[in-house]
Amino acid sequence: MTAEKDTVLDMTDLTQSPEADSPEAHSPDDEPNDAAGYYADGTPLIDKKTPTGPIDERWENRKFNARLAAPANRRNLSVIIVGTGLAGASAAATLGEAGYVVKSFCYQDSPRRAHSIAAQGGINAAKNYKGDGDSVHRLFYDTVKGGDYRSRESNVDRLAEISRNIIDQCVAQGVPFAREYGGLLDNRSFGGVQVSRTFYARGQTGQQLLIGAYQALERQVAAGTVETFTRHEMLELVMVDGKARGIIARDMVTGEIETHLADVVVLASGGYGNVYFLSTNAMGCNVTATWRAHRKGAYMANPCYTQIHPTCIPVSGEHQSKLTLMSESLRNDGRIWVPKNREDCDKDPRDIPEDDRDYYLERIYPAFGNLVPRDIASRQAKNVCDEGRGVGPLVGDFRRGVYLDFTEAIERMGKEAVEEKYGNLFDMYAQITGEDPYEVPMRIYPAVHYVMGGLWVDYDLQSTIPGLFVTGEANFSDHGANRLGASALMQGLGDGYFVLPNTVRDYLADGPFEKIDEDHPDVVAARAAVEQRINKLLTINGDRSVDSFHRELGHIMWEYCGMERTAEGLRKGIDLIRSLREEFWRNVKVLGSAESLNQSLEKAGRVADFFELGELMCIDALHRRESCGGHFRAESQTEDGEALRDDEHYSYVAAWEFSDDGEPPVLHQEHLVYTAIEMKQRSYK
Amino acid sequence: MKVTLKIWRQADAASKGAMHTYEVDEVSPDMSFLEMLDVLNERLNAQGEEPIAFDSDCREGICGMCGLMINGEAHGPEVTTTCQLHMRTFKDGDTITIEPWRSDAFPVVKDLCVDRGALDRIIQSGGYISVNTGAAPDAHAVPVPKDKADRAFDVATCIGCGACVAACPNGSASLFVGAKVTHLGELPQGQAERDRRVVNMIGQHDHEGFGGCTNIGECTAACPKEIPLDVISRLNWDLHAALRHGK
Numbered sequence: 001m002t003a004e005k006d007t008v009l010d011m012t013d014l015t016q017s018p019e020a021d022s023p024e025a026h027s028p029d030d031e032p033n034d035a036a037g038y039y040a041d042g043t044p045l046i047d048k049k050t051p052t053g054p055i056d057e058r059w060e061n062r063k064f065n066a067r068l069a070a071p072a073n074r075r076n077l078s079v080i081i082v083g084t085g086l087a088g089a090s091a092a093a094t095l096g097e098a099g100y101v102v103k104s105f106c107y108q109d110s111p112r113r114a115h116s117i118a119a120q121g122g123i124n125a126a127k128n129y130k131g132d133g134d135s136v137h138r139l140f141y142d143t144v145k146g147g148d149y150r151s152r153e154s155n156v157d158r159l160a161e162i163s164r165n166i167i168d169q170c171v172a173q174g175v176p177f178a179r180e181y182g183g184l185l186d187n188r189s190f191g192g193v194q195v196s197r198t199f200y201a202r203g204q205t206g207q208q209l210l211i212g213a214y215q216a217l218e219r220q221v222a223a224g225t226v227e228t229f230t231r232h233e234m235l236e237l238v239m240v241d242g243k244a245r246g247i248i249a250r251d252m253v254t255g256e257i258e259t260h261l262a263d264v265v266v267l268a269s270g271g272y273g274n275v276y277f278l279s280t281n282a283m284g285c286n287v288t289a290t291w292r293a294h295r296k297g298a299y300m301a302n303p304c305y306t307q308i309h310p311t312c313i314p315v316s317g318e319h320q321s322k323l324t325l326m327s328e329s330l331r332n333d334g335r336i337w338v339p340k341n342r343e344d345c346d347k348d349p350r351d352i353p354e355d356d357r358d359y360y361l362e363r364i365y366p367a368f369g370n371l372v373p374r375d376i377a378s379r380q381a382k383n384v385c386d387e388g389r390g391v392g393p394l395v396g397d398f399r400r401g402v403y404l405d406f407t408e409a410i411e412r413m414g415k416e417a418v419e420e421k422y423g424n425l426f427d428m429y430a431q432i433t434g435e436d437p438y439e440v441p442m443r444i445y446p447a448v449h450y451v452m453g454g455l456w457v458d459y460d461l462q463s464t465i466p467g468l469f470v471t472g473e474a475n476f477s478d479h480g481a482n483r484l485g486a487s488a489l490m491q492g493l494g495d496g497y498f499v500l501p502n503t504v505r506d507y508l509a510d511g512p513f514e515k516i517d518e519d520h521p522d523v524v525a526a527r528a529a530v531e532q533r534i535n536k537l538l539t540i541n542g543d544r545s546v547d548s549f550h551r552e553l554g555h556i557m558w559e560y561c562g563m564e565r566t567a568e569g570l571r572k573g574i575d576l577i578r579s580l581r582e583e584f585w586r587n588v589k590v591l592g593s594a595e596s597l598n599q600s601l602e603k604a605g606r607v608a609d610f611f612e613l614g615e616l617m618c619i620d621a622l623h624r625r626e627s628c629g630g631h632f633r634a635e636s637q638t639e640d641g642e643a644l645r646d647d648e649h650y651s652y653v654a655a656w657e658f659s660d661d662g663e664p665p666v667l668h669q670e671h672l673v674y675t676a677i678e679m680k681q682r683s684y685k
Numbered sequence: 686m687k688v689t690l691k692i693w694r695q696a697d698a699a700s701k702g703a704m705h706t707y708e709v710d711e712v713s714p715d716m717s718f719l720e721m722l723d724v725l726n727e728r729l730n731a732q733g734e735e736p737i738a739f740d741s742d743c744r745e746g747i748c749g750m751c752g753l754m755i756n757g758e759a760h761g762p763e764v765t766t767t768c769q770l771h772m773r774t775f776k777d778g779d780t781i782t783i784e785p786w787r788s789d790a791f792p793v794v795k796d797l798c799v800d801r802g803a804l805d806r807i808i809q810s811g812g813y814i815s816v817n818t819g820a821a822p823d824a825h826a827v828p829v830p831k832d833k834a835d836r837a838f839d840v841a842t843c844i845g846c847g848a849c850v851a852a853c854p855n856g857s858a859s860l861f862v863g864a865k866v867t868h869l870g871e872l873p874q875g876q877a878e879r880d881r882r883v884v885n886m887i888g889q890h891d892h893e894g895f896g897g898c899t900n901i902g903e904c905t906a907a908c909p910k911e912i913p914l915d916v917i918s919r920l921n922w923d924l925h926a927a928l929r930h931g932k
Contacts, residue, residue: 431769432771547723
């Protein structure tokens with residue numbers, strides 16, 4: 001239940017504007033180019049798969065025109081799926097049901113543990129069960145606008161359309177959504193939007209949806225259509241004749257390097273928020289599968305778009321390994337403040353008189369107060385802490401936390417009502433911090449939560465590498481520059497259950513494909529590259545642990561490519577990343593052997609890829625001299641300090657092509673054209 | 686604070702393991718138990734000793750990947766997952782024994798990591814409702830009474846961590862199987878396969894080498910999601926019904 005204020009939007013402009021002009025191309029000549037020298041300009045990128053015509057007929061047309069593979073042929077067509085979260089497990093189950101030969105990979109010990117499981121709030125669907133005026137078009141509209149007009153409208157419209165099928169499918173599988181006494185499904189409003197379209201299973205919606213997809217997957221394992229490979233990590237993409245034809249994976253128990261070949265490879269490997277070291281991601285979340293594909297030719301789109309969630313439990317010390325999110329609904333009744341005076345920061349907050357408190361959000365944004373959008377709430381928390389007014393324990397030289405105070409709410413509503421509404425969150429907070437939030441104000445701080453960027457895909461979810469498809473958080477497609485609450489689950493399951501199975505068949509209809517075997521020179525080379533890299537990591541034998549490098553990289557990313565970015569800071573960040581990466585390859589210490597379970601080795605490979613990703617994120621952020629959604633450039637803000645978009649120059653998807661090591665990446669722009677919605681600047685005053 | 690750790694170390698499934706003793710200084714009460722092990726591992730790495738392998742992923746108590754026997758109790762002295770246990774539960778100077786899950790059906794992979802694939806195979810044997818993608822009727826076609834939906838949810842919160850098995854003197858996974866049979870059996874969508882589900886899941890459970898249930902209740906006491914013991918009653922009830930139906 002998050003207060004998604006991003007979507008408190010003017011709903012009066014639903015009129016379509018089919019003649020909307022396509023924005024001008026960004027040209028380095030007419031705009032200061034902060035990133036000159038850091039990248040090269042490439043040719044524009046065009047998505048050839050997006051159908052034309054009325055927006056609400058495009059998906060139907062694409063499904064009809066996508067060719068079919070006859071049932072008898074499917075037994076000879078094979079698919080590899082990396083990742084078993086919502087996007088991966090649902091795709092594996094559905095393609096297995098269709099009769100393809102599917103191999104499913106995950107690094108965890110069971111497919112059920114993928115990090116989709118941690119999603120709390122809910123899943124949006126345009127069912128209009130409440131009769132409150134919701135519709136496919138309204139969900140489409142909210143999502144494009146919430147994404148700050150940086151998503152592809154055809155994709156978003158499709159997502160809104162299939163959202164309804166997702167709920168049907170999950171209910172039939174036995175997902176125990178919340179219900180009303182009449183036996184029908186309950187919905188709630190996910191802050192901000194004016195309709196109730198969020199389906200939920202208490203605070204564990206992600207868990208219940210994933211268990212549903214996992215059970216469907218295991219059913220196909222029993223049916224013999226899907227084979228699962230747990231504790232396996234994809235370390236390289238196999239390409240033959242310019243097409244994706246398989247993966248090189250490491251059996252994390254025996255250390256064996258395995259070759260798996262197929263006709264199609266699907267990456268459903270999640271997001272890369274762990275580049276920041278501290279995030280709400282699981283410990284194992286990583287970029288390796290997508291980054292390896294990127295290095296082989298798949299473009300990476302909008303890598304700088306990062307969602308930072310304002311209400312997480314702050315860091316308590318240098319040992320911290322991850323951050324925990326608490327529902328944003330807390331901001332509905334809690335008041336956020338810090339001391340006016342630095343010298344009060346280490347006092348018991350109950351001893352700080354009212355006059356010495358700064359309720360800074362209420363002060364700066366009197367209209368929205370504590371309910372300003374996620375990005376604004378996050379940025380202001382960082383600002384007051386940077387001023388030295390943060391609270392909580394000193395971590396390094398800083399206190400990184402602000403108070404979220406329920407004293408007033410307890411007086412107004414009574415303790416019982418607060419407990420009824422927020423009890424489970426208060427318990428979670430008490431469990432982690434050891435403090436009683438009914439007595440002492442909670443402390444919160446923003447944390448990296450989700451990445452909107454990912455591998456570029458066309459309307460069919462195919463990357464720039466033929467035969468390589470990308471689903472879920474791993475692709476860039478549907479959320480633009482900012483994802484709305486309860487939309488990640490919708491996209492993951494939408495991609496896996498309904499989009500991919502309908503588009504991948506068009507590619508597979510060209511089969512049967514030429515048989516390749518493990519002795520093919522390209523396969524042998526991919527495998528040799530993996531072995532060489534592992535050997536390198538194990539033989540550097542330097543002084544520093546993998547974690548110490550990861551922590552330092554995360555610090556650089558947070559400082560220079562975090563909530564507020566500047567040209568100067570980003571350039572400094574790039575320099576720091578480059579020198580840290582150089583040190584890593586000279587001074588990392590990885591013990592143990594390649595031939596057994598070796599968690600340091602696993603982490604080392606992931607961190608090595610995070611260095612390269614981190615640099616590209618900074619370059620992407622540096623070149624985009626505008627603020628939009630999860631990307632705030634200090635140089636592009638209104639007088640009130642709000643994000644200022646620059647549609648004239650930046651209304652495009654930035655798709656980055658990998659060059660050789662040491663060469664600058666190449667930028668390809670996919671221009672965004674809106675025919676079914678008018679572009680507007682958001683405002684919260 | 687300072688603690689002494691006695692930790693099971695075992696190179697791989699085929700090797701013999703042994704307890705090793707480590708001292709950890711400068712433990713903060715705010716650390717999670719696993720962060721305390723992270724600190725130890727950083728030190729071991731610096732000293733040239735291979736870090737201790739243990740599983741964890743989400744570290745927020747929901748993925749079910751972590752799980753250690755701490756002083757002989759699954760997930761330690763509190764009703765929570767290992768990742769949500771904090772060092773403030775312990776005292777300065779404590780000695781803490783850490784072992785992997787104990788069960789024949791969960792062979793040790795390395796150090797504190799075990800193979801819980803048997804739980805996946807139990808789900809494969811029937812822990813689902815058979816409905817192909819796209820074949821579902823409208824979600825409102827079948828109302829579900831709220832008490833049934835709530836009960837289904839309560840037991841569907843099982844995270845598959847295996848603590849119930851580790852805690853059980855018989856090494857039984859009856860709580861795990863009972864939770865799934867109850868979750869799907871409460872819902873109208875789950876009725877068609879109810880008989881064969883319970884028979885097949887119990888068959889697979891026994892085949893994997895899990896022990897039988899003798900109503901001791903250690904499982905529910907150790908369960909971080911507090912799955913109630915009566916799901917096992919429900920399991921037995923459903924099994925008898927299925928047998929009566931000649932399944």
